[in-house]
Amino acid sequence: MTQTLLIELQATHDYLRTIDRDLNAFPPDLADMDAIRKALAKRLTDATRARVEVEGIRVKLQKELELTQRLEDHARKALKGVTQKVQYAAAMREVDDRERAKNQVAKPLKEAEARISALDADITRTAADLETAKAKFEELHAVFLAEHETQVASRTQLTVKLTQLETQLPAPALAHFHKLLTNRAGKAVAAIENGTCSGCRTRLRGPYITQVREAKQPIPCENCQRWVYMPDVAVQVAAAK
Ligand SMILES: [Zn+2]
Known part of the structure; x- marks a missing residue:
């Protein structure tokens, strides 16, 4: 390993950084489209993650609902079998309690389902918008790169050189x-x-x-x-x- 190799490697990195800076200095329309596509990509990621989370909650609530429903059915069946008045009041209370417990689960379950529907709609819309924004960005970017032909060519050359230098180290x-x-x-x-x-x-x-x-x-x-x-x-x- 020689000093000259390291010096050259550093110089190549410096040139590349300068070129990258030029090639990342987007004009306003391209910068706007870049920001839009990044924002949409983030929105899509966030919505997808949120959907996974809410789906987890939904599955849990669904199971709870099935359990509370079974308990309610059981209480109703018991109520039908009651013959004495005193027992009837207690059995009736049991049915009411079970029903209330079920409803307590049913409400958040409905909310979770509604949230999933909303997220699905958002995901579909955002994915479509993202595709459009990506295509628009690529189009503008291609024009930009064509205008910076020299820097693009230098970047290719320098990247090759960088690899050559690095393999010597x-x-x-x-x-x-x-x-x-x-x-x-x-x-x-x-x-x-x-x-x-x-x-x-x-x-x-x-x-x-x-x-x-x-x-x-x-x-x-x-x-x-x-x-x-x-x-x-x-x-x-x-x-x-
Ligand atoms: Zn020092």
Whole structure:
């Protein structure tokens, strides 16, 4: 693993980021359609999730209703068998209680069913709207990309180059590189400028800089852990191209 490889890898990432920024700087109509399609996708996900949730509740209530219905039927049957007046009043109360218990379940069950119907309608409508918005977005996006032909071509080239460079790096180093990219604001490799790490602006000690200059292997900054190098190495890279 050489410093030059890392420097080139970082430079390729920087170019790609610039191009991606251009290609994501949508004009207002495209940005609007992008926002609409994302909002619809979110609405669809939320509605689908809500439906699963309400369906769970519905199934539970349905079972409860069946149970309360059985208990009510049982009480009614018992009522029919009663012959004595005293027992009749108690049996009648039992029927009333059972019926009330059943109705207490029936109401939320109906509500759950109504909610499911509403969600189904919303899901169908949103899915259709999303398809339309997607198609419209793709259409506008294709025009936008055609207008940015140069950047699209550069992005393709740079992506190929990135893969080529990455395969030259040992897996652990590549993993570390990506970790640094993520945790260090997209900069894993930084030049030393005027004795200072350009990544974290920390002044580096003289002996440390000498060590970096003489190193065959990449060396992490003492402060931010980015791989640091002397800019004259980068000049050599540019000259070699
Ligand atoms: Zn640093």
